[in-house]
Amino acid sequence: MIITEQKSGEDLFALLGSARRVVLLGCSECATICKTGGTEQLLEFEKKLKTRGLEVSARCVLNPACNAQVVKKALKGIREELAGADAIVSFSCGDGTQTVAKLVGQMEHTFHIPVYPGNDTLFLGETTRAGEYVEACRACGRCELGWTGGICPVTCCAKGLLNGPCGGAKGRQCEVNADEECVWLRICDRLAAIGQLDNLLEIRPPRDYLKNVHPRRHVLESRRSADRLKEARAKEGQDAK
């Protein structure tokens, strides 16, 4: 799940500047679970806007905000409300907000409207209990969990080390963040339990950052072959002419 935190009211009002009429967009997935972009949060923010004399011309929880096709359809559905809006605030993750911003910029009836993020995107994480989230994956592009007993050092070591502990553990706690146990000690314990302690003796090479040239893109093979087929048919059609 993508963990988000709502920006402060002050930050948001600073972004909105002199806007008077605002459209609020949320997201039905991660942001709803994190209580940053569900119906409830949009209503709360609407209340704040109203006390400052701003008007909310539409409110919509996108299902979800990171799907371009879904967002396009939703924006068409509130076409009239958007027409008179000075700003859109998107209460989703940075991904959802960019999907919204891109489509808003592409559509004739909305391209002049600025889109502002209502949330700060924090990390990819798991829900440990209701209302508490812990970072679990850095989406680094090469999963190391196979040799670490299922515990990620890229995410859970403050230095992201791959070759074992740095010596910065006080007792079993990480010196960088005393609330966290040194992940390498956890990995050692887990590897010992599954009889794979020798995994720690293998030197791990530096990470390959060529895999992380931003922005990354991923296309499924089924998508590629469908594209190839389409291309071939178009060419056939041209040749026939």
Add this chain to the structure above:
Amino acid sequence: MSMLSEVLKIDRFAVTAEFAPPKGTDMDHMRVCVRLAKGRIHAANVTDFQSAVMRISSLTACKVVMDEGVEPVIQITGRDRNRIAIQGELLSAGVLGIKNLLAVTGDHPKMGDHPNAMPVYDLDSVGILQVATTFMSGRDLEGNSLNGRIEFFPGAAVSPTRQTMMPQIMKMRKKITAGARFFQTQAVFDLDLLREFRRLTTPFDVPVLAGIVLLKSAGMARFMNRAIPGVEIPEGIIARMDRFVGKERMNEGIRLAGEMIRTIRDENLADGVHIMAIGAEERLGQILDEAGL
């Protein structure tokens, strides 16, 4: 070859001392301290942005050490530079004729005076040792050939504690595979722990310098126990320091350091010592006098 490597090769008890480059461009105090230590230590080990505090880099301070006629050990951490900058720094060290290298991962920026800085860690201590090893074969990390020969005596740190002994020793073995030819430990105060560490690491046949920190007060000892990873100062030592006040505390710290060095040498608990006077480098001579070195 470096003098440090020669000394360790012939099984002479090696002595290195740590020098932290200043914050600012005035090198006078460091020069004076290095001059005082000249002839009494085999190498001056120069930290690299120690404790993640911005200051003069190890490379430049090593040059100053050499100008004073003392052999340097250059420290390189992985915290601030990516693999391009680390390799460039080591090539530069080669140009200056610096042979001894201590590869360390480095304290997190959060611990230093620029806590908002980006932590790099593109290479860790193992990766830095691999750079030194590949350089000596005439290649860089990508296998490209290098102009001119370069020779290093690479070393690394190890932090033996009771709770992390096994993982520390596993990492030590990895560092040896990556090219470490000597080790220096985190500050040792518990000689029983050092005995156990010696027993476990003797089979590796790589020399170890025991880390000696000059205690200046019982308060400093308590602070180190509370805040410094890998440091375990026994209560007996703290009680001993507690008996002294004023200037006598420092003198007792010097006596303690001297006694520890003597025991380490007499019982062969390490192949040498690495003395960290932490701001009292002008007292190095007194520590060595106490140790009978």
